[in-house]
Amino acid sequence: MTTIKKRIDESLQKYGIAILPPMDAFASMQVLQENKFHFSCSVLDPWYNKGVGGVLPNSEYDLFIKNLLESAGSLSDLIYLWGFPEIIGPYVRYAPADFKMSAWLTWYYKNCPSVIRGWRSSQNACIQFVKKGVSLHPENFLNDLQKEKLETGKMRFIPGPSTVIEEPLIVGFVGKKERTGHPSQKPEAVYQRIVLMATSENDLVVDVMAGSGTTGAVCQKQKRKCVLCDMNDDYISMMEKRLNVPRIRM
């Protein structure tokens, strides 16, 4: 067993979370692939090619996303790709081999403060790609009464949650307790839905562009295991503090 695999396994066993040292997303996915990790779910939340994080020519950003999806596809059973709808819309066609797009999710927020000469943003999009034969987990959204009905065979179908997630942006006074200072931090309430739909307890999730570690925070609370990375050293420190988990040293 390689040292890195041993360290990731130890951290997952001790904390339920493994934070890799700062690395490019493709490098971290390669490390995980070489060490034969496999995940129930990959979260891909790159910079959006608009504003924060800079803007690449469209063809470069296209190739970046296509390659990200391909690498995530070889590591996991289900992939979420986040972005603004007008940017990620075309990537519906980049479903990796053996995957299909299974949902277009909209995160709708009313409290975006930006006012520009045009439409005011009030949504982010998330494409869900699922590998053939892999099942989702709508049962994780049932209330106690519905769970009882399901267990006693009295439920004719399992209702799933809406593809529109309405939660405010973490901005101003909203989400102060969660806020880390990362410029693009997502609310945990938003990530909780996507993690629950993709996993059961103890399943393994990966986020290689994890920013402030929202995916990890949700996994800790929902008893899922999670490997996190980001290319930025400051964000890795942010995750260590938020999740109370030290990074792995290679």
Ligand SMILES: C[S@@+](CC[C@H](N)C(=O)[O-])C[C@H]1O[C@@H](n2cnc3c(N)ncnc32)[C@H](O)[C@@H]1O
């Ligand atoms: C939109 S933010 C993610 C925010 C995160 N979901 C959260 O809730 O905090 C994008 C993150 O991707 C990271 N990133 C961008 N390109 C990357 C790359 N090629 N490799 C690794 N990380 C990258 C950035 O450093 C940034 O933290």
